[in-house]
Amino acid sequence: MVKIEIIDGPIPFFPNDDSRQQDGAELIFNGRVRATEHGDAITALEYEQYEGMAEAELTQLAKDTCQKFSINDIFCKHRIGKVDVGETSLHIVIWSKHRQEGIDAMSWFIIELKKRVPIWKWAILGDGSRIPSECSHDY
Amino acid sequence: MVKIEIIDGPIPFFPNDDSRQQDGAELIFNGRVRATEHGDAITALEYEQYEGMAEAELTQLAKDTCQKFSINDIFCKHRIGKVDVGETSLHIVIWSKHRQEGIDAMSWFIIELKKRVPIWKWAILGDGSRIPSECSHDY
């Protein structure tokens, strides 16, 4: 099963669930905002999405991941809007019978997310200015 | 930094921490008890440890993992005693700057744990009997 959410505000993590019978491995990835982005100090990132398409692509990607790997479920929340340093922008949980499938699926899911899901980062600098991430300052 | 705990009873997960500045990737693994063990239905597993040595080996392994991989911190809790189906027996959190190092470290840590940390499983069957896991019934 696949569950996808795009959230404007802090991510409530998926709650603990002790009722699963066949999932020996639960793997969780939290992507967090670091205080430096390509060497520049930042105070926050602001995530922008292509509304509609971002969620559709993320849902399709989760389904593709379930097809490609022997996993049971994948849940994912991606935050948009301003995310302060230290906070979670991406929360993924994968359940599988054995851990190796879950690890491989997680790795692939994130690589693909970074290729195809239309979400972008703006860096918010110390002086409050806002630039597309990975652009140089003098752009 | 390394934090290791062996716990007789439900595992309290490490709490969320939004104060980290340089950890872009937080990877969490929860090993859970499945309802079948080598094809046999079970109601629970009972984990047995070599008291003292299990914690010492786990601590050394965590330190080895920090040496071998570019990660910042590794925290691990291993439960002993009776663990019902669905519950978490192993809880690991690894923080790293980038996700790939965290994924590689997690994978290696679990492989090594399963080689050297003196902890064993007893299967508790439907009739209440208790056998070392991976022993056949007629043993």
Add this chain to the structure above:
Amino acid sequence: MKITIKCFSQVKYALGIDEFVLELEAGTMTSELEQNIRSKADGKLDGISLRIAVNQKYIPNDIELNDGDEVAFIPPVQGG
């Protein structure tokens, strides 16, 4: 025909706008629209690869646009 252009990230930064509507001749191709957009950006999109989404789906090849289409020129994505 009317085509809605959605702008994100570096495209938005270069053009200074979120979204706008262009009146185009019937039969206009996505590649022609891309040239149009790149020229509006006045060099600020040079060296930036853009994938094209029509009606919220990536298109693998150059296609003909239809009246009412929503088009986005997608700079390298950065989710995660």
Add this chain to the structure above:
Amino acid sequence: MKITIKCFSQVKYALGIDEFVLELEAGTMTSELEQNIRSKADGKLDGISLRIAVNQKYIPNDIELNDGDEVAFIPPVQGG
């Protein structure tokens, strides 16, 4: 000399005991003690590989035991 034997998992199951103390001759080697333990198990440990820990550390080679040592014959571990 007195040696404490700790038993876990299949060793505990085979011998039916958690821990016991043996009185051994000075100079006894770990390999000799392993033979002693395996024979006590009456075939139940046949085919089960055992690593040896002395005073809670794995030993890579056969060593001479000392009075007061704690020895465990460690069947394949199963943490996780």
